[in-house]
Amino acid sequence: MRVLAGLRRAGLPYLLLLPALLLELLVHLVPMVIGIVMSFKDLTRLHIGDWGTAPWKALGNYRVTVDFDAPVGATLLHSFFVTCAFSVLTVGLCWLLGTTAAIFLQENFRGRGLLRAVFLTPYALPVYAAVITWAFMFQRDNGLVNHVLHDQLHLTDGRPFWLLGDHSFLALLVVSVWKTWPFAFLVVMAGLQNIPKDLYEAAALDGAGLVRQIRRITLPALRPINQVLVLVLFLWSFNDFNTPYVLFGKAAPEAADLLSLHIYQSSFVTWNFGTGSAMSVLLLLFLLVVTAGYLLATSRGRKHADG
């Protein structure tokens, strides 16, 4: 009996994990393996009903994907650079806005609770509802943006298109920052609560001003949180599909052609799943390398700071 009970106890954690494991296997791991296999196959519309019968293509899809002189590779490379610029700017701006707002709201004052709720609203709004509203605001003839910039402030020559051409990158960035920065705010705010208050009081007694307190106490204390926050923000914006899809539809303008939408378009609009998969795998590899490098660099930096 005792042996049986012991066995049951040893097996219990696995039993508790079983549903989660099965689901992870079913929806993440198996599709990932299949995705990798797909990237080696010539998977066009003909074989979608039974993908196993698609002919083997070895590295053919990858060759097409990274042939930067041909159209497929050239547009992919362009999309990659657009995504990099977009992600770096989004992460930077979101971090800056979130941290500044969190520091300003650290102290209690009248209306602080209300402001906090207001600032979190973009995060709570369903993405498509919020982005559709932005799409409306960016309309050339009946949108708020052109009304303010052109009719009221006379800043622009005529009424520019915001969702077409080169301006679209800016439009995409604004929307993305608007809906993502509250997450940075939320996380930094949570992090600020862990800093002991007497640190500030001691610093103030030693004559350290506000800027100095922020530089010497707040920012170092936030470092572990920032390490995770920046990575998460980067991965999110790098993989963002919702914003460009709702803002531009199935195909984004060249200047705002983010990778997720680019891959979606190359797969579902042209029905070439093989190259789409190859692009996805390359994207994953890139993210893995960047993440690993980032974690290595930041943990080493931390060790230096500690020692």
Add this chain to the structure above:
Amino acid sequence: MASPTARTAGRRRSPTAPPRSFRWARRIFLTALTGFVLLPVYVMLSSSLKPLEDVSGTFRWLPGELTLRPYLDIWHTVPLARYFGNSLIVAGSATVCSVVIAVFAAYAVSRYRFRGKRIFTVTVLSTQMFPGILFLLPLFLIYVNIGNSTGVALYGSRGGLILTYLTFSLPFSIWMLTGYFASVPRELDEAAYVDGCGALGALFRVVVPAALPGIVAVAVYAFMTAWGEVLFASVMTNDTTRTLSVGLQGYATQNDVYWNQVMAASLVVSVPVVAGFLLLQRYLVAGLTTGAVK
């Protein structure tokens, strides 16, 4: 949120009180940010009260004529009620399932040492960073193929969508709940064991009630994610199973976009989640704090 009140009350007169310049910078920054944040909300609300001629012309800050018509028309222009129902079923089921599964998994991770624990947590967390598009293509093919070979319609069905949504929220839920459960003192479990409870008894009688705020926060997050998801909804649904995220595009016809109705519908689908989130955000913040310390 209670502690800073006491602190600042004593601080206002102390030498650590923020200088005037700081308060001015704060005022200006926070006002500008509030404007930026609320601008779309204002546009949504004011445009939803305008007649169609008004939203089709040059933008105006104030409606020339107030009307509630868009709020009536949204239900006929597209089958909004059906989309609403679909979203409710899909997001609701995905939330309930992912919270239940995450409670078991998080309990195992927070309370037991076992072989493979590290691999499990690392795998679960890292799947979160993978691009959704990576899973979309294979899942689409798997669903289509299962449908063709066994007749089980996953593609286009609500069940298939629920299955995919489960896993978006699952890693986050497991991670958050592990942090929450770890903050529930083990002595409480042991007391339950002494009283004759088994492991599951301790989980449901002691740990779950103690971590209830965290579970609620995780549920809100899971619901929000599913309610707002666009990528899988746009590929994996058909006319009858379409969710709000895709259905809202129906207000754009070939000739015209009914912007007032789009805005009214956006507002209607936003109110439940925003209200729920704002009511429960305190728990989410607390969850992030416990989670982040780990």
